[in-house]
Amino acid sequence: MLRAGGRLWRRPWAAAYRAAAGPGPGFGAGTGGDGGREEPEPELPLPEEPQLLRASSPEVRQRLRGLAVVCGRFVSAEEEEELLRELEPELSRGRYQREHWDKAICGYRETERALRGGAGRALLLRVADAAFPPPARPPQPLVHVLDLQPRGHVRPHVDSVKFCGCTIAGVSLLSPSVLRLVCCRQPQDRMDLLLEPGSLYVLRGAARYEFTHEILPDAESWFGERRVPRGRRISIIYRNSPPDTAPSPLSDLPAFIPDGAPQTPPRTPQ
């Protein structure tokens, strides 16, 4: 399990639903700076690629415009190769885990590390510019690397608001996959993102806080009519740190376990 100094990346969403009293008050999309949720998100310097997004309705599409974004060719084949050369030795020392202690992922191994090679350092700077424009805090230099087996997948969850900030950005390598967003309050509202190898996705604002995200298992891996066969997939996930005090409406979201709930995960076998 990935823990950064005892911190958890996610919280089990299903258990959180069960633990929650119900939806809290409304909240805006702005999540840029230190609790600045009133501010609209600044535009990302990324091209719109509507063919990589499928929303359940035009309203959902509109609601997530600029908040759930995919850039199809963010990393070149050469960069991908160099990144894999840096990642593989450490990954291959770990054994694939069948089930994550928080039940969020299965068929995976993961690590948290800095990418020190030329491609990795350049990627951090490019992701910072593309996905974390001010007033968002910049991404943490220690990235989360998730290696999913062809049969591995990530179940619906919302990343911890206590330990992760306003923006999540992921670079996908090796296999294409489908990332699905489902609205916490109205599960019929959803959007699928097609993640080709070399693509970058960004989740922020409502897409990060008000929707769960998941990587579909192979059997369900369709993008509309298009089958997206899953092979081994490696993602490099960039997150920023949260503001010192999380804005209060967040803790009322049904997808979160209230702070202070017992969190004593077992040590992860490496």
Ligand code: OGA
């Ligand atoms: C996670 C997660 C998505 C991905 O590990 O919290 O949501 O792109 N991963 O691998």
Ligand code: MN
């Ligand atoms: Mn996540």
